[in-house]
Amino acid sequence: MTNEIIRLTQTVKGAGCAAKLAPGALDKALCGLDLPVDANLLVGLAQADDAGVYKVSDDIALVQTLDFFPPMVDDPYSFGQIAAANALSDIYAMGGIPKTAMNIVAFPSKTLDISILRTIIEGGLSKMREAGVVLVGGHTVEDSELKYGLSVTGYIHPDRILTKKNLQTGDRLILTKPVGTGIISTAIKAGLAGQALTDRVILAMSTLNREAALTMEAFQVHACTDITGFGFLGHLAEMVVDSGRGVRITSANIPMYHEALEWAAMGLIPAGAYNNKNFRGSFIDFGADVTQRVQDLLFDPQTSGGLLIAVAAAEADRLVYALKAKGIDCAAIVGEVVDEPVERIIVE
Numbered sequence: 001m002t003n004e005i006i007r008l009t010q011t012v013k014g015a016g017c018a019a020k021l022a023p024g025a026l027d028k029a030l031c032g033l034d035l036p037v038d039a040n041l042l043v044g045l046a047q048a049d050d051a052g053v054y055k056v057s058d059d060i061a062l063v064q065t066l067d068f069f070p071p072m073v074d075d076p077y078s079f080g081q082i083a084a085a086n087a088l089s090d091i092y093a094m095g096g097i098p099k100t101a102m103n104i105v106a107f108p109s110k111t112l113d114i115s116i117l118r119t120i121i122e123g124g125l126s127k128m129r130e131a132g133v134v135l136v137g138g139h140t141v142e143d144s145e146l147k148y149g150l151s152v153t154g155y156i157h158p159d160r161i162l163t164k165k166n167l168q169t170g171d172r173l174i175l176t177k178p179v180g181t182g183i184i185s186t187a188i189k190a191g192l193a194g195q196a197l198t199d200r201v202i203l204a205m206s207t208l209n210r211e212a213a214l215t216m217e218a219f220q221v222h223a224c225t226d227i228t229g230f231g232f233l234g235h236l237a238e239m240v241v242d243s244g245r246g247v248r249i250t251s252a253n254i255p256m257y258h259e260a261l262e263w264a265a266m267g268l269i270p271a272g273a274y275n276n277k278n279f280r281g282s283f284i285d286f287g288a289d290v291t292q293r294v295q296d297l298l299f300d301p302q303t304s305g306g307l308l309i310a311v312a313a314a315e316a317d318r319l320v321y322a323l324k325a326k327g328i329d330c331a332a333i334v335g336e337v338v339d340e341p342v343e344r345i346i347v348e
């Protein structure tokens with residue numbers, strides 16, 4: 001192996017950021033399959049959600065999730081931190097407490113030095129430690145493309161599960177991290193993003209949603225999800241479908257990276273954003289004042305994005321205040337659940 005510094009994002013052939021299957025593709029693969037039935041399965045594949053939940057006793061249910069992807073940043077330690085924070089996030093989005101994790105690794109040992117894998121896992125471990133999670137094992141395969149992530153198991157009280165469903169009319173929607181990391185990851189891969197911005201976005205993506213989840217526990221939260229590959233509007237659409245309600249979004253209140261807005265205006269938009277728009281665009285009405293670049297940012301696939309929390313209207317301001325007091329500075333009320341139009345998202 002040479003001593004030259006390897007840019008991890010350059011080892012990825014496809015789209016850098018969490019390149020998942022196009023939305024809807026997995027549904028086609030699973031549609032009609034005979035899935036095992038179990039009365040203790042409280043949240044399963046039948047209802048798309050952040051994690052599966054299985055009841056063990058009247059007081060305890062297991063929350064299980066798995067996420068892994070190719071590097072979206074060049075620094076191996078940061079990549080490990082981001083991948084772990086992203087995988088842990090689905091437990092927090094359900095209102096759960098993560099307990100154990102397993103590594104999932106695909107590694108090109110012929111082209112990358114094994115010390116890089118060690119550094120990635122070290123980064124992941126730092127986030128597990130912060131989350132109070134123990135690493136119990138894992139699995140590594142040889143692959144032409146590097147991928148890393150975690151399978152995470154957590155606990156939750158069976159009566160306190162926060163799914164994507166259960167929006168109540170009048171609920172306020174609170175977002176806890178800025179959007180635009182997909183566009184910025186694309187810029188990083190293209191060598192366009194400066195170091196200061198790269199550092200800022202790495203810090204945001206590697207920040208656990210733990211504080212946000214612990215903070216919301218004390219409030220009347222009706223539903224929650226985390227913003228990842230389907231983008232802000234894609235994940236919001238999952239909350240709105242079959243809710244019997246609609247949502248009104250104030251785009252000016254959504255925390256965004258202004259650099260991402262500039263790159264979006266130049267057309268530097270990851271393919272996933274177009275997939276997200278094609279899949280969910282028909283649910284959404286944009287006001288005349290919402291510019292194209294803002295629309296693009298709202299479909300931008302996020303890596304390790306923030307929580308999107310639906311909270312009772314009377315408690316919304318207090319929850320934002322509590323989140324800010326925990327250092328979640330950009331937390332903001334970005335929208336409201338309305339009776340009509342049913343199952344539509346109005347972005348103003």
Ligand code: CO
Pocket residue numbers: 049050089090093225226227228
């Ligand atoms: Co999720």
Ligand code: CO
Pocket residue numbers: 050065066067090228
């Ligand atoms: Co996930």
Ligand code: CO
Pocket residue numbers: 049050093094095162163164223224225226
């Ligand atoms: Co949830």
